[in-house]
Amino acid sequence: VTEQAYEGSSSIGVELALGTAMPIATLRTRATQERVAVARQFAAGAADAFGAGATTGEDAKLAVTEACTNAALHAYDGTPGPLQVEARLFGDRLVVAVRDAGRGGAPQHAPDEGRYGLALIEAVAEHVRVESAEASGTEVRMEFGLSPDPTPIATEAPTHAPIVRRIVSLLAAEAGFRLDRLADAVLAAETVAMHARAHVPGGLLGVALRDASSVIEMRVGPLVPGGATGLLRDAELPGVGSLVERLAQEVSIEQPNRTGDFLVVRLAGAD
Amino acid sequence: MSILELDVEHSASSTRISLKGELDIASAPRVEEEVRRVLGAGDGALLLDLRELTFMDSTGLRAIVRSHEAAERAGRRFAIVRGPEPVDRVFQIVGLEGRFELLDEPPV
Numbered sequence: 001v002t003e004q005a006y007e008g009s010s011s012i013g014v015e016l017a018l019g020t021a022m023p024i025a026t027l028r029t030r031a032t033q034e035r036v037a038v039a040r041q042f043a044a045g046a047a048d049a050f051g052a053g054a055t056t057g058e059d060a061k062l063a064v065t066e067a068c069t070n071a072a073l074h075a076y077d078g079t080p081g082p083l084q085v086e087a088r089l090f091g092d093r094l095v096v097a098v099r100d101a102g103r104g105g106a107p108q109h110a111p112d113e114g115r116y117g118l119a120l121i122e123a124v125a126e127h128v129r130v131e132s133a134e135a136s137g138t139e140v141r142m143e144f145g146l147s148p149d150p151t152p153i154a155t156e157a158p159t160h161a162p163i164v165r166r167i168v169s170l171l172a173a174e175a176g177f178r179l180d181r182l183a184d185a186v187l188a189a190e191t192v193a194m195h196a197r198a199h200v201p202g203g204l205l206g207v208a209l210r211d212a213s214s215v216i217e218m219r220v221g222p223l224v225p226g227g228a229t230g231l232l233r234d235a236e237l238p239g240v241g242s243l244v245e246r247l248a249q250e251v252s253i254e255q256p257n258r259t260g261d262f263l264v265v266r267l268a269g270a271d
Numbered sequence: 272m273s274i275l276e277l278d279v280e281h282s283a284s285s286t287r288i289s290l291k292g293e294l295d296i297a298s299a300p301r302v303e304e305e306v307r308r309v310l311g312a313g314d315g316a317l318l319l320d321l322r323e324l325t326f327m328d329s330t331g332l333r334a335i336v337r338s339h340e341a342a343e344r345a346g347r348r349f350a351i352v353r354g355p356e357p358v359d360r361v362f363q364i365v366g367l368e369g370r371f372e373l374l375d376e377p378p379v
Contacts, residue, residue, distance in 0.1 A: 033296045037274050040295070040326070058357050065328045069296045116329035116365045123364040173272040 012038055012167065012209045016049075016160055018197070023158050024088045025049060031071040031083035031100050034174075039068040039085050041170050043096060045163030046087035052094045053147025059124035060087070060096055060144055066117040067098035067140040075102025075138060093126070094144040105134035160193035160207050168218070168267070171211045177269035185267040188247035189218055192265055195234045196220050199227030201260060214269035215249075222260035228253040231263055274298055277305050285316035285348075291323040294331030294358075302331075306338040310345045317342050321354030322379050327361050339371060352376050 012035070013028035027042040029035045043064040047057035064085060071083050084099045121128055125142040132138040168189040172182040196205055201224045208219040223231065232251070237243050245251050249268035253261055275298035278289040286309050290302065302319075309317060319335065321327070335351070342349035350372040353359050362368045 036296055037293060040293075061326065062328060062357070062361075065295055065326075069328065069330055072296065116332055119365050120329055120361065170274070174274070176272060 010210065012171075012211075014042065014160060014163055014167065014207045014209070016158065016205050018158075018200070018203045018205065022088055022090065023050070024086060025158075025163060026087075027085040027163075029083050030080045031068070031075050031102070032080045033069075033072050035083065036065055036068045036072055037170055038167055039083070039098070040065045041166035042085055042163055043087065045166045046096075047094055047144075048162035049158040049160070050087070050089045050094065051158075052089065052144070055147035056094050056144050057147075060094060060142075063121045063125050063128075063142050063144075064096060064098060066121050067142070070117060070140075071098065071100040071102065071138065075100040075104075077103070090143075092146055094146065095141070096144070097139055097141045099137060099139045101137040103135060104132045104137045159197050160205065161190045164193040164207055164209075164218075165190045167209060168216060171209065171216050172267070172269065175211050175214055175216060175269055177214065181267075181269050184247045185216060185269075188244050188265060188267060189216075191235045191244055191247075192218065192220055192231065192263065195231045196223065196263075198234065199223040199231050199261075201227075216267045216269075218265045218267065219254075219262055220265075221254075221262035223263065225255070225258075225260060228261035228263040273301075275301065277301060279305065279309065281313075283315075285318055286313070287318040287320055289320040289323060293326040294324055294334070295326065295328050296330040299330050299334035302334045303338055303341075306341060310341055310347060314347065316348035316350065318350050318352060318374075320352040320376075321358055322352055322376065324354045324358045327354070327358045329361070329365070332361055332365065332367070336367070336370075348372075350374050 015026040017024040025046040027039060029038055040061045043060040044057045047060050068083060082101050086097045088095050121142060126145050127143040129141045165186055169186050172185045177185060193207060206221060210217045232242055232244055235244050240246060244265060248265045250266040252264045254264055255261055275290060275292040275294055280287045288305055339349050352374050
């Protein structure tokens, strides 16, 4: 979904599969050092979206950071390739898998360099499994126990909002957004993410983000035909009107193949 | 704005480098660079203040280990002001607590 949503290597895709009993959140990005922070915020946001609790979120942040750092350093020669992080709730566990499509077959770092990283993953995750076959990439699969006091979020109805809020905040800060613009961008993105769920045709909802100097573009879809308009209407507030249109620099609706809508929201860092 | 902000404060006997934000592979090189700069610029103790650090991973820890080694080579006292739990536990997990002079100061 998201790979169709934005061409190009710099985009970030966040998908939420809602159709099954076990919702799955997936992040698609590139294995670069700069995107490790995005993966970390995705992990914290997914833990939040699934109601896994703050302690679990903190553990997942650390372990995902270590696994993604490893991918950024060792998976690819030269041009960074794809990096995927997948999170799901499975019974009383948060299961997170970090995958690359790189050279594989490599141990976790050189021994001296990597022992702290692996020690940290093993300390915070209850179970770790690394699969790394020659030329078929590496998968690090980690399981985390849930916090003793998981936040009582309706885990059967997660939204992108906690994930999108964290990632947009990070991208906006890195893109040099003025603080008030950063707050506007986070609110607009979170509002769109919260209301998107009601307008999805199937069980899969994609949010793609593209960042440039002082601009972030968010593309949500595919939504049902007319879904983009419906989403904007749902997000209207009394006395304010269309909140998203007030906060964003530009809002547009694309219907690439007439079978569904994409809502495109352009967020700007300055006037 | 970066994920990490560095603030350097000089006093008569020491220099304090305060880290605010997240210390990972993207931001760790800046810490080592700043420590090298401070070590080259004067004398006195070097304090690395982690109280406003919200996240640190193994790459960040290695940057601190190397900073410590650089300070020792320069014959300078090197101390760390403890950070919040998510940061502090990284020292404990890898068993490096005993290697550093760790100071407790009230939260900022």
